[in-house]
Amino acid sequence: MTSVTPEAPQLDGPAEKPAVGGPRRSPADELKGHLQAYTARVRGGDMGSLPAALGLVVLCAVFGTLRPAFLTAGNFANLFTQGAVITTIAMGLIFVLLLGEIDLSAGFASGVAGAVLAVTLTKHGWPLPVALAATIVTGVVIGLVLGTLVARVGIPSFVVTLGGFLAFQGVVLIIIGQGGNIPITNETVLAIQNNNLSPALGWVLFALVAAGYAATRVLVARSRRRKGLDTEPLVVSAVKVAGVVAITAAAVAVLNEERSRNVMVVSLKGVPIVVPVIVVLLALGTFVLGYTRYGLHIYAVGGNAEAARRAGIKVARIRTSVFVICSTMAAVAGIFAASRANSVDPNAGGSNTLLYAVGAAVIGGTSLFGGRGRIVDAVVGGAVVAVIDNGMGLLGYSSGVKFVVTGLVLVVAAGVDALSRRRAAASGA
Amino acid sequence: MTEPILSLRQVNKSFGPAHVLKDVDFNAYPGEVMALVGDNGAGKSTLTKCIGGIHPIDSGSYEFDGRPVRVHEPRDASALGIEIVYQDLALCDNLDIVQNMFLGREERSGMVLDRASMEERALQTLAGLSVRTVTSVRQRVASLSGGQRQTVAIARAVLWNSKVVILDEPTAALGVAQTKQVLDLVRRLADAGLAVILISHNMNDVLSVADRISALYLGRMAAEVRRADIDHTRIVELITTGRSGDLGLAPEQTGETGDPDATPAAGGSDPAGEADAIRPGDAIGPVVEPAGPAETPTATDTDDEVPA
Incomplete structure (x- = not known):
């Protein structure tokens, strides 16, 4: 708080336009800015x-x-x-x-x-x-x-x-x-x-989760864009969604493989039931902390x-x-x-x-x-x-x-x- | 002549035996910056806290917009449109600018925080104050400079259509450039029609931005003067001795006479007549105490931070 960072260049003269918000930038600039902000955050210890x-x-x-x-x-x-x-x-x-x-x-x-x-x-x-x-x-x-x-x-x-x-x-x-x-x-x-869930049920739940996740992100981004606010570059959102979906799909695929050593005795395949339970807890906790007043407080x-x-x-x-x-x-x-x-x-x-x-x-x-x-x-x-x-x-x-x-x-x-x-x-x- | 939006008359406040505010009159005018000056222990913080409802006044009148009001707790003050920006800012480092500006008064749609609306309003408020030093309202407060933090704290105070904003030492921890930023912002607040009360020890800040100056001396209001009618030397005199030439307290009120028993005056019974003689813009002569025994301030320098 005591440091003196000169910010003189921004000081003088009446404001022609507010710096916050600003004009629309090109997608490439936007992406660059987003990545720079992310690197800065990571370097800053976050x-x-x-x-x-x-x-x-x-x-x-x-x-x-x-x-x-x-x-x-x-x-x-x-x-x-x-x-x-x-x-x-x-x-x-x-x-x-x-x-x-x-x-x-x-x-x-x-x-x-x-x-x-x-x-x-x-x-x-x-x-x-x-x-x-x-x-x-x-x-x-x-x-x-x-x-x-x-x-x-x-x-x-x-x-x-x-x-x-x-x-x-x-x-x-x-x-x-x-x-x-x-x-x-x-x-x-x-x-x-x-x-375990049956392999088919596993895929159905996967589809629901993936669709829900993507839909949430799209809805949030749309409401922000409508108000003319900064939004995460489309590429970044797409990569994030695709990454999460791909990893989840791979996990479901692996878990749906036969794991039993002796298939004749017992068949062992499918997503363990505890996994969707954890996913629900994760979604619930994320919602409470990230999207409610209580979480913010x-x-x-x-x-x-x-x-x-x-x-x-x-x-x-x-x-x-x-x-x-x-x-x-x-x-x-x-x-x-x-x-x-x-x-x-x-x-x-x-x-x-x-x-x-x-x-x-x-x-x-x-x-x-x-x-x-x-x-x-x-x-x-x-x-x-x-x-x-x-x-x-x-x-x-x-x-x-x-x-x-x-x-x-x-x-x-x-x-x-x-x-x-x-x-x-x-x-x- | 502008009528004060906030007007305190004959206000007294004691903490146990310590009589901190003695028959204090204080005004704030819309569209003007009122500087509140005084030495340590003169009662600046106590007066602000009385205005903000943190300490209820013992006696005297509190008028807002020409109507007598009762301000007993901070909520009463916020309801009137009075916001205090504390010296230690009270921001959460781990939250971003929008979250800090709306903290405790978040907007929601259903159960969910309406992030987009809040961000939009935060941007509008900052743009309305011509703030150009903040690049993104999604920045965490931890990453901001002292001046930027002060800007956020002030923006938060004006977000709620407030009418009076009290700034407690807003430039105390800032460098030269940042001090200028904040003083510019203070000026713009007043130009936007708000009554700004600026508490400062820095006479350069006071002289450069204030329209009027109120000087407290040992719990008494020594003078309320227009900026144009005073200079650096005379303010310092008012602060340190309670008088300066024809301004300030009468000699018997500045503690130079030796009446040891300082009994609190029953300020409430005092008709506002004499005190109202202090009119903005008038050169203020020695404040003539109406009837009643002349009191002396307690000899000890009562500290502002007397426990509530």
């Missing part, structure tokens, strides 16, 4: 998911070369089911991280929710919708308690959720019992992580809480709500985890779950300092974490080595975040 996406490509190339089994359709499907839980928790965590807060209890919150699901379904024989509702309500209540303690009482979120981390671990233990294990037998719950509070307060935003309410979202997403992840493990044990949501989820969010490009991040970061970061975990497992490394490597990647990602923040501060002052 890299988003770019490092994670590049890292993902490199990791896949390395693991694929060292261990061809990594690149099989079967393993590709594994990645989705392995990554689903941490990706879902990471999606919820991003809301909390956007405020510069942290939820260390999200892992065990998912464990508590999973335990509630298992007990209500298996022990008490509740109907599935009621059991699922109870699971989700568990998440909401946990979030309300944490959020209230942080936002209204004013305890630092680190402490509140560290307490939650321990307490929820105890709750899971109490519900399940020491050394216990409650099996999940409900077909529908098991199907989420164990069954989350960014505002994360960027400058005092400014948000002066603008009339109810800061405490926003702060409480993000913890509710985080714990609720954790509860959803608890359902996925129970489905994948076919049971819930006392260590559900424990071990590396939480750190992998935080890692996924940060690796994906969400800032630990608040104010910067998108829901898609959870998916990209979750993919990186799942690939490291899966690929190193295939290479025969022990859990110890996997933890060390994932820990290092997390620290590197947080380092990139801290450095890019410094850079942004330096270039922005």
Whole structure:
């Protein structure tokens, strides 16, 4: 703020025309300008998911070369089911991280929710919708308690959720019992992580998603053009849409291949059911954060809480709500985890779950300092974490080595975040 | 003669034992820049906060557009069309210019933010202020210079058809070129018909852009004068001693006489008669205190930031 950047050339004389808006430029100029703006943003430290996406490509190339089994359709499907839980928790965590807060209890919150699901379904024989509702309500209540303690009482979120981390671990233990294990037998719950869409249904859903994505972009661009506002160059939009559609199509095609080792016994093909569920969560989260007033206010509070307060935003309410979202997403992840493990044990949501989820969010490009991040970061970061975990497992490394490597990647990602923040501060002052 | 759009009469404000504003009269006129000057602790910030409704006044009258109004909280002030641009700007670095300008008052169509409409209005507002230093309203505020940030903060204040804009030290952190930018913008705001209140310690800024100057001295309004009727030396005198020649406070009000008990005056009971004698444009003589005991300001320099 104290720097003196001379901007004298723009100063004098009456304005003939406002520089903002400006005349229509040729498409080539527009494209050039757009690319320049993008490069400037990246150089200024606003890299988003770019490092994670590049890292993902490199990791896949390395693991694929060292261990061809990594690149099989079967393993590709594994990645989705392995990554689903941490990706879902990471999606919820991003809301909390956007405020510069942290939820260390999200892992065990998912464990508590999973335990509630298992007990209500298996022990008490509740109907599935009621059991699922109870699971989700568990998440909401946990979030309300944490959020209230942080936002209204004013305890630092680190402490509140560290307490939650321990307490929820105890709750899971109490519900399940020491050394216990409650099996999940409900077909529908098991199907989420164990069954696949039929190949045809996979393509139908793909078509719907692709059309929806393209239509949204076209509609937004049209309404902007009608008002004479700057729009993304058509080429850039087309490339983005085509890229997303092509990658998705390739993924669906691979997942629709036969993955069973013995087709005579069982046929295994199609998109795992959890994938469209994650896509729906991704779309929902992106909509809330990017297109609603509530989402904008989350960014505002994360960027400058005092400014948000002066603008009339109810800061405490926003702060409480993000913890509710985080714990609720954790509860959803608890359902996925129970489905994948076919049971819930006392260590559900424990071990590396939480750190992998935080890692996924940060690796994906969400800032630990608040104010910067998108829901898609959870998916990209979750993919990186799942690939490291899966690929190193295939290479025969022990859990110890996997933890060390994932820990290092997390620290590197947080380092990139801290450095890019410094850079942004330096270039922005 | 222009009638003031905002007019405070005999305003008093105390924080516990600290009597910060004493029978202060203050006016702001449409189409003019009113500079509010005074040394640290003279009560500038408190006066602004009273105008903005952050601190309700203890006694005195608050008139807006010729009607008496009650301003008890910031919302009341915004409803009247009074906007304050704080020194620390209150912008969110991680949001872009449009998002900052509409923060808290976003336009929506259905559930969805109406980004295109907001961007259009932001562009119109900036164009209306002849702002040419901002290349794109989709830039994040983090990437803006100090002058550009100030521009965004000011543009946000005028976006809502406001009638009075209060700028708290808008040039304090700026270099020479950027200061000129912002002062030009201040001038254009007034030319567009707004009443601008400019708080500044920088006499060059004040003299170059103000139409009138109000000088506070230890919680009292020493003088309200036209820019044309005063020079640098006399303003500094008003700020530092409360008087300058035939302008300013009477000697007994500037703390030179020794009445130690500074009791708050019951300003509300004071008929506006005498105080109204201060008319814009008149050379203002010593302010004659109407009836009542002559009070002395508290000897200690009451700080502006007395806790609310």
